[in-house]
Structures are given as C-alpha cells and as structure tokens.
Amino acid sequence: MTLDLAAHGAxxxxxxxxxxxxxxxxxxGRRERIVASMLMTAAMLDAAALHLAAPIVWAAALLAAAMVSSVTRRWRAGRGGHGVYVPAGLVVMAALIASSMHGDPFSTAAATHAHSGPALTGICAALAxxxxxxxxxxMRRGSPTDRAHHAAMGGSTALMALGALL
Structure with a gap:
C-alpha cells in the first residue's frame, strides 16, 4: 500500500x-451539512477508488453545490447568515478533487496538470x-457531536491535501 492510498483511505x-x-x-443547517458531507464523501470515494466519473465532473458538482448552498443560506438568513464554512468546504474539496491525477496518465488533463502542477498544488495546499x-x-465550540464533525472535516481535508501532495 502506498502512502498516497493510505492518505486517501484515512x-x-x-x-x-x-x-x-x-x-x-x-x-x-442540518440538511445542508448532510448533503455537503455525503457529496464530498462520494466525490472522494470515486476519485480515490471507483473512477466512475472524471475528477472535473466531481469538481463541477461540488462547486454547483457550494453555489446553491450559498444562495439558499443567504435567502434564509439574509446578509448575516451563519458563515461560509460549508460552502468553503465544498470549494476546497472541489479544488483538491480537480487537482488529483487519476486515470490515464497520457490524457490531455494529465499533460496540463504536469505543466501547472506546482502552482495548482500550492493553491490547493493553501486552501486546505x-x-x-x-x-x-x-471545533472549540458547540456540542461534542458538532466538535467531532468539524474535527473530521478538517482531518479529511488535511489528509486529502496530503494525498494530493504525494
């Protein structure tokens, strides 16, 4: 088992x-968090193991979900809102998924990735x-389950970034 695969599994x-x-x-916020978490998990599972859809398709779905989440949040709460934690997580995960190189190493996307790799990897690392x-x-506030959710989201993002860097 490679370190890359171990990071994706974790x-x-x-x-x-x-x-x-x-x-x-x-x-x-429950519905939004549930949908975002399930979508991110599906994207990560597909990018790491299944390869049913191209990473750019998952990135587009994650970005669309972030936009819908932001719009509905603003519509429900006005300008004050609850912050941008969930939409930001979707955007960061979209960047990490889009920067991953899975599939045919000789494809156009892989060739493009090879030329812009360090800059894209740096941006993804900074976002993560x-x-x-x-x-x-x-994680410092909220119920124990809330804390576990934030810890798991942060850990998942950090491990995905580690997998992208490897």
Missing amino acids: ALVCSGVASCCARSGPAD VGYTAASAYR
Whole structure:
C-alpha cells in the first residue's frame, strides 16, 4: 500500500465520520451539512477508488453545490447568515478533487496538470490549510457531536491535501 492510498483511505474514514456527525448542530443547517458531507464523501470515494466519473465532473458538482448552498443560506438568513464554512468546504474539496491525477496518465488533463502542477498544488495546499484552521477554530465550540464533525472535516481535508501532495 502506498502512502498516497493510505492518505486517501484515512481521508475517507474522516469523511464518513463527518457524514455521520452532520446531523448535529442547529436544525436549519442540518440538511445542508448532510448533503455537503455525503457529496464530498462520494466525490472522494470515486476519485480515490471507483473512477466512475472524471475528477472535473466531481469538481463541477461540488462547486454547483457550494453555489446553491450559498444562495439558499443567504435567502434564509439574509446578509448575516451563519458563515461560509460549508460552502468553503465544498470549494476546497472541489479544488483538491480537480487537482488529483487519476486515470490515464497520457490524457490531455494529465499533460496540463504536469505543466501547472506546482502552482495548482500550492493553491490547493493553501486552501486546505485555511479550511483545516477554520475547522480547528470551529471545533472549540458547540456540542461534542458538532466538535467531532468539524474535527473530521478538517482531518479529511488535511489528509486529502496530503494525498494530493504525494
């Protein structure tokens, strides 16, 4: 087993924990957290093992979900809202999934990745560090299940970034 595969497997475990804990927290945010967690877990599972869809398809689905989440959040709560934690997580995961190289190494996407690899990897690492720090901050408050959800989301993101860097 390679270190890359181990990091993806650990990220999937964290994502599964986050999906299980998504039912915690305020009632108005539960549905959003459940859908986001399940979508991220599905994208990670497919990118790491199944390869049913291209990573760019998952990235587009994650970005679309982030936009829908932001719009519905603003519609429900006005400008004050509950923050951007869930939509930001979807965007960070979309970046990590899009930057992953799975499939045919001689494809056009792989050739493009080879030329822009260091810059894209650096951006993804910076996004992952920022989201992991936000998860650690949010982990300090809330119910134990809420804390577990934020810890699992941060851990999953950090492990996905590690897998992308390997």
